[in-house]
Amino acid sequence: MIKTNKSLQDAKNYVTKLKGKEIEVLVNLGRNKRARYCGTLSEIYPALFTITPQSNVLVKTSFSYSELLCGGVKIRLKES
Numbered sequence: 783m784i785k786t787n788k789s790l791q792d793a794k795n796y797v798t799k800l801k802g803k804e805i806e807v808l809v810n811l812g813r814n815k816r817a818r819y820c821g822t823l824s825e826i827y828p829a830l831f832t833i834t835p836q837s838n839v840l841v842k843t844s845f846s847y848s849e850l851l852c853g854g855v856k857i858r859l860k861e862s
Contacts, residue, residue, distance in 0.1 A: 788851060790847055790848070790851065793847040793850045793851050794826075794847055796850075797823065797826060797831050797847070797850070797857070798826060800823050800857065800859065801823050801824075801826055802822065802823065802824075803822070803823060803859060803860075804820065804821075804822055804836070804859070804860040805820070805821060805822070805823055805833070805857050805858065805859060805860055806818065806819075806820050806857070806858055806859075806860045806861075807819055807820070807821060807833060807843075807855065807856070807857050808855070808856040808857075809854070809855050810853065810854050810855070819835050819836075819837065820835070820836045820837075820860055821833040821834050821835040821836050821843075822834050822836070823857075824842065829846060829847070830844045830845060830846045830847070831844065831845060831847070832844045833845070833857075
């Protein structure tokens with residue numbers, strides 16, 4: 783289910799610009815289920831990036847760049 787013809791490097795550049803900023807994450811869980819939460823893009827690795835949620839949850843969540851390219855995960859800058 784690839785939606786765009788952007789490269790992996792484009793996804794990495796987009797994520798790098800958002801490092802340390804408050805973002806909103808939309809995750810497609812399948813079967814018309816979606817999760818939405820806000821957090822901070824905390825760390826960037828060669829194959830994935832991690833997000834620390836703002837809520838009282840102490841668990842970091844990691845996503846791969848391919849999930850971002852395929853549309854399973856959408857991230858955007860949080861609007862104030």
